[in-house]
C-alpha cells in the first residue's frame with residue numbers, strides 16, 4: 001500500500017524577521033499537524049511571541065514561507081481563514097478593552113466583521129463563556145475580574161466562530177504565556193481548559209508559548225526550543241527528562257551554565 005503524507009495544518013519554512021537591526025528570527029522551521037499540541041520555549045526576547053504574531057497574520061515575515069494545509073499563504077490570506085483553517089490568538093495580557101463589557105469583548109470580532117444578528121452573537125458569547133467556566137459575567141467589565149478570569153474571557157473570545165464561513169473546518173489556537181502571573185491553582189485550571197478545548201474539538205491543534213514547567217508538561221505533546229533566532233531542539237515532551245540536548249538540559253535545570261546566555265544586547 002502506498003502511504004500518502006498528510007500535509008501539516010501549518011508550516012513555517014525558513015522564516016526570518018528583523019525589527020530594525022535586531023534580527024529576531026533567522027530561518028525558523030516549524031510544523032503543526034492536526035491534533036498536535038506544541039510548546040515553544042526559550043529565554044525572554046528570543047522571538048517566541050514574534051512567531052505567534054507571524055502565524056496569526058499580525059506581522060509579515062521578511063523572508064521564508066508559511067503554508068496552511070500544504071498551500072503557501074500570504075499574511076492577508078492567513079487573516080482571511082484561507083484553506084479551511086482559522087487561527088485564534090490568546091494574547092499574553094488578555095488584551096481586553098476596558099471600556100467594553102465581557103460580552104462585547106468576546107463578541108467583538110463577530111460584531112465588527114460578521115453578518116450574524118446581535119442575538120446570534122450574544123447566544124454564542126454565552127455558550128463560549130460557559131465552555132471556559134464563566135457564567136453570568138457577560139455584563140461585567142474587565143476591571144471587575146481576576147487575572148485568571150480575564151485570561152478565560154480571552155480564551156472565549158479566541159474560540160468564537162462565524163458559522164456562515166462554511167469553508168473553515170480546522171482551528172489552531174495560539175496561546176502566549178497563558179499561565180504567566182497566575183498562582184499554581186489558577187494555572188492548573190487554565191492548563192486543564194486548554195486540554196479540554198482540544199478534547200472537545202473546539203480546536204484541532206495549539207501552540208503554547210510558556211516559561212512554566214507545569215504548563216509544558218501538562219499541555220504539550222511536542223517541545224520546540226528557540227534561541228537566538230533558531231530552533232535548537234524539537235522533540236517529544238515525554239522524553240525531555242532523558243534528552244541530551246544542552247538547551248533542554250539547561251532550561252529544565254535552571255542552570256546559568258550552558259549555551260543559553262542572558263540576552264544583554266540585541267542579536
Ligand SMILES: Nc1ncnc2c1ncn2[C@@H]1O[C@H](COP(=O)(O)OP(=O)(O)OP(=O)(O)O)[C@@H](O)[C@H]1O
Pocket residue numbers: 019022024042043044045046047048049050051266
Ligand atoms: N514591533 C516591534 N518593534 C521592535 N522590536 C520588536 C517588536 N516586536 C518585538 N520586538 C523585539 O523582538 C525581540 C523578540 O520579542 P518577542 O516578544 O518575540 O520575544 P519573546 O521570546 O516572546 O519574549 P518574552 O518571553 O519576554 O515574552 C525583542 O528584542 C523585542 O524587543
